[in-house]
Amino acid sequence: MPFATHHKSDPRYLDLAANAHGAEKAKMMYRAVQRCPEGPLRMVEIGPGGGAAVAHLADLLAEEEPRDAVELTLIEAPGVESESLAHAMKTFGRVGTCRLKQGHAQDLCDLIPEPAHVVSASALLHELYSYGGGYGGIHTMMRNLPRALAPGGFFAYRDVYAVDAPSLHEHAVQVYEHRSWIQFIRMFVPGYLAEGTHPYHHASDDVVVRQDSRIVPAERLDPRKAAIVSAPIGVIREIQRHYITARDHVWRRGALGFVPALEGLSAGDWIDAASGHKRVHYRLFEDGSLTRQHYAMLLAVSEPYGDHFTVDGDIFDDCTDAALTEFLTLVEQGGEQAEVWQEWSVREGRETYAYMTVDELVADxxxxxxxxxxxxxxxxxxxxxxxxxxxxYYNRYLRKRLSAPLTDAKQLILFSRVDLGDAVGLTEAMGALRRVCSKNSIARVHSVISDRI
Structure with missing residues (x-):
């Protein structure tokens, strides 16, 4: 599957969607920096997007004693450009030097002149899987990391939480009762299975969809009737994850007539943070994107707040799904909304999130x-x-929409380059594995290390 360079470079993607967790990534990098020895510091960020992490990292480094030299190399796929990244690079100039190199993560060692003290990446596995040679691309990157890191260096990695199941090919059953979800399945699943890069090709990986107790092709689903889908748990996860990304994309594009605050202080206005219940801040556009019914409903349940509106998050989700159903219907009818759907579909609708549990990722x-x-x-x-x-917030929404939702979370791992002659470091690492890995994985890692010592 070709890399969607044009769509990955879209400012609406790089400057907004891809920047949502810049502070989080920067904090991971800074934590690694604090554990690095004094002296010159070489860092690498793979896939900087719109540069939010670059700018946040500059702020964090500006608060500590200046180092002799700080060098940050950014690795981005060929052809992907961003004005906001260029601005972030200039901002980083107050704490060190920053340069951009075009290339691919699996070729990291060829892109940097000498090993780095800190390498950072976010959601890299699914990019490598979808565009860099499947699992072979992932394994190449893993094999190259020891050469890319200086002794005692760190690899800060952030990704979505993986399905905790014996295998992504294990079958699961999900019941869909909400119209927008059923309509999304009808539009997404056939194209993903036919055109996406994924591992679900075995005879036992078939996706079986039932309505009215009859098996029906996914593309012929009736959105007005409940559907039961039996599929590999990986496919169920792809449906769930891609629905969320598509919904967020349609939000950001203003295609529903309203845009919620997904970043910044307004995005964290919690009613009850523990349960994921929040107050949503949003802007409304009178541009005909919504029918009068949706427009009137949303205003009726909202409160003015300065130059925008606020509404209970659960109510906002209900309004969103109703408007999204209308949006998807217009897409299928060939309306102008089809352009927004196509943007999302080309950019990420065929990607596979190469889910690896913490146990699998650490061991591999x-x-x-x-x-x-x-x-x-x-x-x-x-x-x-x-x-x-x-x-x-997403988990609360999923619990209200799906019969058996899969946990949505982020997993953040700070890996270290441990010398095989470092008995103390290896002991510490094996102790850490006892907290996060299965006994089989620990034995696997121990066997490999023992063979190398």
Whole structure:
């Protein structure tokens, strides 16, 4: 599947959607920096997007004592450009030097002149899987990391939480009763299975859709009737994850007539943070995107707040799904809304999130990083280097829409380059593994390390 360079460079994507977690990524990098020795500092960020993490990192570094030299290299796919990234690079100039190189993550060692003290990446696995050669691309990146990192260096990695199941091919059953979800399945699943890069090609990976107790092709689903889908749990996860990304894209494009605040202080106006219940801040546009019915309904349940409106998050989700149903209907009818759907579909609607649980990711990283002959292994050194943060707002929404929702969360891991001759470092790392990995994975990692020592 070709990389959607044009759509990945769209300012609405790079400057908004891809920047949503810049502060989070920057904090991970800064935590690694604080554990680096004094002296010159070389850092790399893979896939900087619109540069939010670059700008946040500059702010954090500006608060500490200046180092002798700070160098940040940004690795972006060829052809992907962003004005906001260029601005962030200038901002970074107050704490060090920053340069952009075009290339691919699996070629990292060829793109940097010498090993880095800190390498950072976010959601890299699914990009590599979808565009960089499947699992082979992922494993190549893992094998190259020891050479890309300086002794004692760090790899800060952030991704979506993986399905905790024995296999992504294990079948699961999901019941869909909400019209917007059923309509989305009708439009998304056939194209994803036919054109996307994914591993669901075996005879046992078939997707079976039922309505009125009869098996029907996904493309012939009736959105007005409940549907039961039996499919590999990985496909169920793709439906869930892609619905959320499509909904967010349509929001950001203003295609429903309203745009919620998804970043900044307004995005964190919690009614009850523990349960994911929030107050949504949004802007409304009288441009004909909404029917009068949707427009009147949303205003009736909202309150003015300065130059925008606020509404209970649960009510906002109901209004969104009703408007999204209308949007998807117009897309299928060939309306001008089809352009917005096509943007999302080309950019990420055929991608596969190469889900790896923390157990799988940590073990695979250790095993593959030891494959290349380097005298080091890539592992977290402390159990606190592995963090899972639930996405409470999305989980609340999913619980209200699906019969058996899969947990939506972020997993953040700070890997270290541990020298195979460092007995203390290896002991610490194996201790960390006992907190986050299965016994089988620990034995697998121990066996590889023992063979190399």
């Amino acid at each position: 990283m250790a095993v593959k990083s030891a494959d290349q002959g380097a005298d080091a292994v890539i592992l977290p050194r402390d159990a606190d280097d592995v963090v899972r943060e639930p996405r409470r």
